Amino acid sequence: MKKLLFATTALAFAVSTAAPAFAEFKERTIRVSNGINADHPVGNGIKAMQQCLDEKSGGKMKLQAFWGGALGGDLQATQALRSGVQEAVVTSSSPLVGIEPALGVFDLPFLFANAQEAYKVLDGKFGDMMTEKLAAVGLVNLGYWENGFRNLSNSVRPVNKWEDFEGMKVRVMQNNIFLDTFQNLGANATPMAFGEVFSALETKTIDAQENPYVTIDTSKFFEVQKYVTETNHAYTPFLFLFSKAIFDTYAPEEQAALRECATVGRDVERGVIADLNKKSLEKIKAAGLEVNKLSEDEQKRIREKSMVVYEKHKATIGAEVVDSVLAELAAIRK
Ligand code: TF8
Structure with missing residues (x-):
């Protein structure tokens, strides 16, 4: 009897001192709005991003997507991010030039000749510089998804x-x-x-x-x-933007998961676009x-x-x- 008691106490002790799994993660519902419809490749990207977040957060971080402008258009949703009342949006950069004029660079006609060079510029130093400018106006850019050639x-x-x-x-x-x-x-x-x-x-x-x-x-x-x-x-990019006001309240592990998983989603989304372009x-x-x-x-x-x-x-x-x-x-x- 004594032995058994000892064993169960030891077990209880072991369970309570071991860090609970995914302790750094809180239950989060992250609203992501879009102007396009759910069958656009952004939908595939969001699914892939969710799968990645499930693994990293033990199912605690949930994306809740809104399609067809249900939470307002690109600009309206982006302003909601800046004031900290909405978590995320996938938006064209073009309607945001009033917020950050430098984004207009992507609107210059015939700037990019093909998707490969757009990826190099966006995913490289130049893209990082624009991301810094966005942070200064209250927007965390988690990456450049694809809208595509117009x-x-x-x-x-x-x-x-x-x-x-x-x-x-x-x-x-x-x-x-x-x-x-x-x-x-x-x-x-x-x-x-x-x-x-x-x-x-x-x-x-x-x-x-x-x-x-x-x-x-x-x-x-x-x-x-x-x-x-x-x-x-x-070629106008999509930005996967997160409210800086909200992002700053997240744990570093949560922030890292969002960044990494947004990149996973981006790659899936770009791949689906390449394929769907022809089918469309x-x-x-x-x-x-x-x-x-x-x-x-x-x-x-x-x-x-x-x-x-x-x-x-x-x-x-x-x-x-x-x-x-x-x-x-x-x-x-x-
Ligand atoms: C446009 C843009 C839009 C996208 C969409 C709402 O023409 O290209 O299609 O930003 O996400 O306004």
Whole structure:
């Protein structure tokens, strides 16, 4: 009897002194909002990130995703992060230039030639520098996810040359660089939040919009458009942003798990986009849309015509920011 008592006490003692598993982690519900729909590759990225967080936190850190702008548009959600009332958002950088003007660098037309060079710039020194700027305005950037190369869709005519933009009512993001890029091509550019685009296309308030194939597919724009032109005029990144006010209250282990798992999610998301891009294009064609690609000559003409936008916006973005991305790209292209 004495022996048994001793054994059970020893066991109880051992259990109580051993650190409980995942002690550094608290039960967390992390709201992540998005303007796109759940079947966009960001959905795959969030799932992969959750799996990673489950392992690292013993199931304590839970992502709760909100789709289709259910918690407000990109800008509104980002402001909620800054004031510490929402944890996270996956947002385009473009609507955030009012918060951090340097982000406008990613809106410069034809900046990136392909995804590989975008990854190098974003995941490297230059991306880190932008992440520091974001921290200064209350936003922790957990990494650059992919929105992707943007293409034009419209309901009036095929676009084969820049003159075809003349008078076309094109929705642009709430961003002066995009506004000028399209105005400079002769379009009637109209800034509008993403959440209003579908119905504006449907009611013909606007003729056109520009977004990657996967968005034209998953946000169903193909249902209300007739023509798609592969323009590849800009590669805009997604930022996985976290409220700095909230992040700073987390334990270092929790912060590290979020950073590492956001990178896991990013890689999955980019991979799914590469694959879905082709499938989305097929779906768009199968829905009866007329799809064309700008000829190389025409793309070159548009690119050259668009260079005035670089000059016009260099000072607002920050000359050193523009020069440093161009220098990094030149080094990559060597
Ligand atoms: C746009 C953006 C959006 C994304 C989405 C809301 O056109 O590309 O599609 O930021 O997450 O506004």
